[in-house]
Amino acid sequence: MDALRVVPSKLKGLTRLRCEIFQTAYxxxxxxxxxxxxxxxxxxxxxxxxxxxxxxxSQVARELPQLGIVDEDEMQRLQDVEDRKRRGKGAPKKAKRKEDSKRMSKKR
Structure with a gap:
């Protein structure tokens, strides 16, 4: 009967060793x-x-410029951006230096 009984500490050690051998999480x-x-x-x-x-x-036009395909939607978008810039509604210019940025001038 004593030979059949497994000690829990030895079983834990066996499980830890099995995890190391088979590289699983213990x-x-x-x-x-x-x-x-x-x-x-x-x-x-x-x-x-x-x-x-x-x-x-637009992807085909970019990949194969020799075909001369014109994407009218993109041309319209570029024209709209240009119109907005002329009216002063375009994106602000990027600051070249830290001192030029409005964000840095707001901080005290």
Whole structure:
């Protein structure tokens, strides 16, 4: 009968040794570690393969300029930006130095 009884401390040592050999996490208190999710296969590559790659007119025009394709929507957008700049409604100029920025001048 004594030969069949396993001492709990030896069982813990055996479990720790098994984790070292097979490179698994030793978690004697069964705490939630998230190891299951960290070991799981990433979903991103599979999703990228599933959805087809969409090609837009602007991408084709950029890749093949020799075709002379004109993206009218992009041309209209650039014209609108130019019009806004002329009216003084465009994006502010970027500061070249720290002293030029309005943000730095507000700080005391």
């Amino acid at each position: 978690n004697p208190k069964n705490l939630r570690t998230g190891a299951k999710y960290l070991r799981a296969r990433l979903r991103g590559p599979s999703m990228m393969e599933y959805y087809p790659k969409t090609i837009t007119l």
